[in-house]
Amino acid sequence: MREDIASLRNEYSKEELDEQSIEVNPFNQFDKWFTEAVASEILEPNAMVVSTVSKKGVPSQRTVLLKDADKEGYTFYTNYDSKKGQELEHNANISLLFPWYELERQVIITGKAQKVLKEKSVKYFHSRPRESQLGAWASNQSSEITDRSVLEEKLKMLEERFLNKEIPLPENWGGYLVIPETFEFWQGRKSRLHDRIFYQDEMEGTWKISRLSP
Structure with missing residues (x-):
């Protein structure tokens, strides 16, 4: 090698x-x-x-x-x-x-x-896609998480929170x-x-x- x-x-x-x-x-x-x-x-x-x-x-x-x-x-x-x-x-x-x-x-x-x-x-x-805006809210970037489900659950919660609403800048x-x-x-x-x-x-x-x- x-x-x-x-x-x-x-x-x-x-x-x-x-x-x-x-x-x-x-x-x-x-x-x-x-x-x-x-x-x-x-x-x-x-x-x-x-x-x-x-x-x-x-x-x-x-x-x-x-x-x-x-x-x-x-x-x-x-x-x-x-x-x-x-x-x-x-x-x-x-x-x-x-x-x-x-x-x-x-x-x-x-x-x-x-x-x-x-x-x-x-x-x-x-100007970002809505999914990217939600991702910015969902991720506490660089912080440790137990597994991916933490992100997925938080994303689902945010989708419900901002349903039919403008997503504000974090x-x-x-x-x-x-x-x-x-x-x-x-x-x-x-x-x-x-x-x-x-x-x-x-x-x-x-x-x-x-x-x-x-």
Whole structure:
């Protein structure tokens, strides 16, 4: 088994990334790559690995879905009482990783997370399918439960409670806006000599661009 793992490898040769072809603004470069990821019809192009840090400095990751992107940053929604919510409460540092394997690409964004305005969370919450709204109420995310029946029974109770009614936004549920400080765009290349273009925020809308060794 271990020998089989060691022998797994692919040669990357689909695209290249250089300083002459990239956008000066990393938000524009992300938009370009994201549009290409969507057009390629890969599974969940907005799926991203969100990394946070505990009070003891222990990192943790989970996959969530990007739900908004603009010139301020990148927004996702979650239960504020979840593990990631609790960790962001005491340490706003966060990392986002978009693993677009089929395109031999990945993007890493680091920055600070802050809660979005409640009005924005309400608007997004009510745009979700009703089943998803009920799920947000049913799950005390990251808390321990005895078995799945706990969730199913709670969901049934909530379906009866909100029958023919608008489902309100839970008080402990909403969005985080990730304000980027760095971007790294990675493009797979032959011989493992991958392209890595790094953007560092130098304040006031200017970005330092550099190439990193693979």
